Amino acid sequence: MRLLVVEDDKHLASALKRGLEGEGYAVDVALDGIEGEWLAQENEYDAMVLDVMLPGLSGDELCTRRREAGDWTPILMLTARSGPRQESRALDSGADDFLAKPFSFMVLVARLRALTRRGRQERPSVLAAGDLRLDPASHRVWRGDTPVELTPRQFSMLEFLLRRAGEVVSKATILSHVWDFSFDGDPNIVEVYVRQLRQRIDHPFGRASLQTVRLVGYRLDPDGG
Amino acid sequence: MRLLVVEDDKHLASALKRGLEGEGYAVDVALDGIEGEWLAQENEYDAMVLDVMLPGLSGDELCTRRREAGDWTPILMLTARSGPRQESRALDSGADDFLAKPFSFMVLVARLRALTRRGRQERPSVLAAGDLRLDPASHRVWRGDTPVELTPRQFSMLEFLLRRAGEVVSKATILSHVWDFSFDGDPNIVEVYVRQLRQRIDHPFGRASLQTVRLVGYRLDPDGG
């Protein structure tokens, strides 16, 4: 069982490391969000413990970004004080559990054990909106029972839209998440791919799941159109 | 299947490496305990073979420390002489099995096979995708009733793909699991082996079980094509 602890308070961080190692975990520690994200990208952990307040990249953001990257490692968030605001934000961003500081070490261990036992199986293996389904692992898409062929870029864009089904997503957001950060080409590319997606997941089936919200962006109907 | 061998006798170490690679394992070698611990920390092996007597850090100590770090990779310990003292120390330190020098290579392979089989919870003895079957123990492959001849590396790659049937696996993932860490050659090698596999398990049977997912990787059809 390998854990990642992201905590900027050095004292707490080393205490957690020693304590959790005593419980039989292998523990990696990062002192800020940037380093944490790097480690999370490069390694496969059985669970992560994130502080909400972090320099560089907050726990919330880090959590969101891991989920967007398709990483469903169990995440336990440490919130500064038991404020319902922080707690709900933590869960919204995709955390599996949270713990308010100050906390008892035994409670932390118990929660972690629950998380790692629950483990990996119940990650949403398939994203869906109505009868539109996408499986990130096998890289395949269906409308109902009909398989749909998509190019990698089309797939990546649909995956992103599905993770935000029901929300309106701006073209800029799509650009920055689906295209490389350094992309500085014609933003029209988003429209081009919207069209390609519609031609593959909507038109042949007489649907309209991918809606235009003029001047704002696009919205994927969570019911599939 | 990836192994770590920690053995300070260079002659024996390289013999083990070659022999085990001939059995289809990817093998990393460390010549002392320190290097061994480093590699064990940084990588996830399917089993480790440790010599008891090692410069730097003895096999016993290394074993103990891996267990303390929460690493329960199956460990086979090589003891210098069949002394009950060494054997019991080996098992006490958390090893799963031991073998007294001098030993027969066939016995080593058999014990390793038992360990890696036991390791993950009761994996099926025969891997299959549709009518494509692979038996890790006897090292044989069939398409339907027709036996298929594969070289060790081809076999190892097919075994890995079968264990992840249905998923898309990237070339980098394949490289790191089927080749050992010191390999830094042309990644094109994966494409070459994909082609060889297709020529043996697909083309003669008019199948297409090994699919290319452009820019992402390869996927073995869990139904065999």
Added chain:
DNA sequence: GCGCGAGTTCAGCGGGGGCTCAGCCAACCC
């Protein structure tokens, strides 16, 4: 030594996916 087979490297190719662009159309405002 010689031949063989496995593993690896390499260069060329062919196609398809990514992206651009210019023109068209629909919506909104006056």
Added chain:
DNA sequence: GGGTTGGCTGAGCCCCCGCTGAACTCGCGC
């Protein structure tokens, strides 16, 4: 209705990725 703005469309170019065949190395057995 006319103008303006933003989104849609279809064609086309280009380059990257994956495929392929052949050559080379190395170890091993005869």
